[in-house]
Amino acid sequence: RKEVEQDPGPFNVPEGATVAFNCTYSNSASQSFFWYRQDCRKEPKLLMSVYSSGNEDGRFTAQLNRASQYISLLIRDSKLSDSATYLCVVTNTGGFKTIFGAGTRLFVKA
Amino acid sequence: DTAVSQTPKYLVTQMGNDKSIKCEQNLGHDTMYWYKQDSKKFLKIMFSYNNKELIINETVPNRFSPKSPDKAHLNLHINSLELGDSAVYFCASSQVINEQYFGPGTRLTVT
Numbered sequence: 001r002k003e004v005e006q007d008p009g010p011f012n013v014p015e016g017a018t019v020a021f022n023c024t025y026s027n028s029a030s031q032s033f034f035w036y037r038q039d040c041r042k043e044p045k046l047l048m049s050v051y052s053s054g055n056e057d058g059r060f061t062a063q064l065n066r067a068s069q070y071i072s073l074l075i076r077d078s079k080l081s082d083s084a085t086y087l088c089v090v091t092n093t094g095g096f097k098t099i100f101g102a103g104t105r106l107f108v109k110a
Numbered sequence: 111d112t113a114v115s116q117t118p119k120y121l122v123t124q125m126g127n128d129k130s131i132k133c134e135q136n137l138g139h140d141t142m143y144w145y146k147q148d149s150k151k152f153l154k155i156m157f158s159y160n161n162k163e164l165i166i167n168e169t170v171p172n173r174f175s176p177k178s179p180d181k182a183h184l185n186l187h188i189n190s191l192e193l194g195d196s197a198v199y200f201c202a203s204s205q206v207i208n209e210q211y212f213g214p215g216t217r218l219t220v221t
Contacts, residue, residue, distance in 0.1 A: 032207045043200055043212035044153065087153065095207030096141065096165040100153040 001026050006088050006101035014109055017078045021104045023071040023088030033064050034089040035073045038103065044087055047073075078108045113137050116201050116213035123191055124221055130187045131216045133201030141165075142184040143210065144176060145200040153200070159184055196220045 006023045013019050025033075033050040048055065050062040050071055061074040071088055088101035114135045123129055135142065144156040158166035162178040173189045184201060198217050204210040 034209070038153075043215055044210075045212070046209040049209070085151070091207060093166065096158040096160060097168075098143065098155050098158075098210065100145075100155075102150075102152050 002102075003027060003099045004088055004090050004101040006086075006104050008102055008104060010105040010107055012107045012109060013078055015078055015080060017108075018074065018076045019078060019106065020075075021073045021086055021088075021106075023073075023101055025069050025071070025088075025090045025099075027090070027092055028066075028069060030069075030090045030092050031095060032091040033071050034091075035060075035062055035071075036087040036089055036100075038085045038087055040084075044100075047086070075106075078106075080108050080110060082106060083108045113211050114201060114203055114213040116199075116216050118216060119214060120217050120219075122219045122221065125191055125193060127191050128187070128189045129191060129218070130185055131199055131201075131218075133184045133186070133213055135182055135201075135203040135211070135213075137203055137211060139203040139205055139211075140181060141204050142178065142181075143202045143204075144184065144186050145202065145212075147198040147200060147215070149197070157184075157186075191220045193220050 004025050035047040036044040037047045038044040050064045054063045059076045063072045085103040087103045090099050117132045141160045147153045156170045157176045159178045175187045178184045198215045200215045201213040202210040
């Protein structure tokens with residue numbers, strides 16, 4: 001089993017749609033959780049951290065369920081500029097080991 | 111000002127050669143990383159350094175040797191390059207458990 005698993009997609013959605021990405025992780029001792037975004041031929045950039053209480057940043061909402069070892073990302077009112085690969089990220093070993101999921105590709109169409 | 115910089119951006123070389131990639135961060139972070147992103151776009155950690163000390167070595171072949179002369183620099187030297195080493199190599203830095211800032215990547219092609 002992979003340490004971090006994501007649905008690879010691609011997700012093809014129209015502008016304005018709501019889309020949800022899921023991620024599961026295998027190590028129950030994992031400490032920190034993030035969603036990163038990677039555009040084609042660019043470096044990954046942090047989208048948002050994920051907390052157990054859930055957190056929201058504008059159109060983006062992230063949830064963490066430690067009991068189920070499950071992380072989610074919800075994007076509301078999708079924009080063309082949201083087209084990218086979304087990477088689920090988990091850290092272990094005191095935060096020094098970072099494990100990236102394989103990424104979920106999103107295409108938002110006009 | 112570039113937060114995390116890498117040189118070179120592109121590297122084309124032949125099998126068997128030795129090459130180095132340099133990374134510098136001006137964020138004052140204590141922790142630096144090297145990642146490899148292969149042709150399937152899977153991003154995998156290779157090394158983590160904290161205050162110039164190696165913390166994580168993810169079963170990387172010993173042809174790969176990282177060196178951290180100071181907290182702001184983490185270089186990667188690769189001996190006897192193989193075709194399978196072709197990938198994009200990203201350097202990153204962070205304060206532990208916090209957001210990582212990535213460099214623009216070095217696209218290595220081994221022919």
